[in-house]
Amino acid sequence: DTEVTQTPKHLVMGMTNKKSLKCEQHMGHRAMYWYKQKAKKPPELMFVYSYEKLSINESVPSRFSPECPNSSLLNLHLHALQPEDSALYLCASSSPGLAGGDTQYFGPGTRLTVL
Amino acid sequence: AQTVTQSQPEMSVQEAETVTLSCTYDTSESNYYLFWYKQPPSRQMILVIRQEAYKQQNATENRFSVNFQKAAKSFSLKISDSQLGDTAMYFCAFMKALAGSYQLTFGKGTKLSVIP
Numbered sequence: 001d002t003e004v005t006q007t008p009k010h011l012v013m014g015m016t017n018k019k020s021l022k023c024e025q026h027m028g029h030r031a032m033y034w035y036k037q038k039a040k041k042p043p044e045l046m047f048v049y050s051y052e053k054l055s056i057n058e059s060v061p062s063r064f065s066p067e068c069p070n071s072s073l074l075n076l077h078l079h080a081l082q083p084e085d086s087a088l089y090l091c092a093s094s095s096p097g098l099a100g101g102d103t104q105y106f107g108p109g110t111r112l113t114v115l
Numbered sequence: 116a117q118t119v120t121q122s123q124p125e126m127s128v129q130e131a132e133t134v135t136l137s138c139t140y141d142t143s144e145s146n147y148y149l150f151w152y153k154q155p156p157s158r159q160m161i162l163v164i165r166q167e168a169y170k171q172q173n174a175t176e177n178r179f180s181v182n183f184q185k186a187a188k189s190f191s192l193k194i195s196d197s198q199l200g201d202t203a204m205y206f207c208a209f210m211k212a213l214a215g216s217y218q219l220t221f222g223k224g225t226k227l228s229v230i231p
Binding site: 040043056088103109111 | 148150152157158159160161162165204206210212217218219221222223224
């Protein structure tokens with residue numbers, strides 16, 4: 001089973017709202033990722049959590065706040081977003097250190113629209 | 116820094132025919148991984164095939180195979196017997212084989228349309 005789930009599928013929010021995106025995997029993976037993808041572009045890495053610790057933050061604005069409450073769950077808290085933050089947000093997971101563990105498995109994404 | 120180049124922004128193929136998508140990359144690393152992902156209009160990024168750089172044998176997954184030329188830094192994807200469900204954006208991606216290295220470098224993608 002290589003399933004990563006994301007909720008919600010779609011989210012529309014105003015610039016003053018606070019919302020959260022959720023990602024879950026039950027594959028025992030110990031690395032989890034957030035990517036941002038604009039239309040017709042490749043995904044751009046935002047954050048990496050390894051063993052529940054933030055290991056990479058790609059200079060993402062503070063209005064995006066990641067959280068990894070446990071090894072299966074990854075959240076992305078959103079606050080005071082701008083219209084240019086509208087995009088598809090993808091979550092992925094992998095199991096580094098194991099054979100084949102470099103492979104990242106992606107969730108279906110959350111389509112975010114900021115009004 | 117690594118770069119990945121996909122020189123074909125769009126391609127089309129007749130159903131049941133064969134198509135090859137090209138990918139080149141630039142790196143000074145000797146050990147790394149290469150991937151092809153597909154992203155249908157449904158949005159989910161799906162792993163198509165994976166290649167370890169130290170393996171000379173080209174990876175194969177059913178109708179999908181790669182032509183990995185390490186010296187030329189080339190990693191093309193061949194899709195045989197194309198099906199309508201193969202219509203998608205295809206991304207080539209590179210990852211260094213380092214402990215604690217998690218970063219995928221993606222190409223800009225090739226939009227493939229399979230025509231009935």
